Amino acid sequence: MGDPQMVLRDEDVQRIAEYVKPWISENVRTAVRDAVPNRVSGLDIPLLERMVRVEEELKSQRELMTVRFEAMDRRFDATTAQIRRTDWFMGIGFTIVTVAVMLVGLLL
Numbered sequence: 001m002g003d004p005q006m007v008l009r010d011e012d013v014q015r016i017a018e019y020v021k022p023w024i025s026e027n028v029r030t031a032v033r034d035a036v037p038n039r040v041s042g043l044d045i046p047l048l049e050r051m052v053r054v055e056e057e058l059k060s061q062r063e064l065m066t067v068r069f070e071a072m073d074r075r076f077d078a079t080t081a082q083i084r085r086t087d088w089f090m091g092i093g094f095t096i097v098t099v100a101v102m103l104v105g106l107l108l
Helices: 010-039 045-106
Strands: none
Touching: none
């Protein structure tokens, strides 16, 4: 049968490449030519248009979400300032009540 391990010389590889290269190129060209019309057939054009509309809508939604998150950040900052003010008033109120209780306790 022959030697199972065949050693190829550089000349042999070059000859094989010269033989196979045109055949591979032609098969690739044929495959691409056959595949392109299938991808842009009458059924796929509406699908492509729909994909574009969906992408535009997603972009619009991202922009809207950004605007809403910014509004929430502003509202959160305003609420935080109100909470700080309330904390101060509560602290002052507890201090006044504590001082009043101490004075009443000392005077009685």
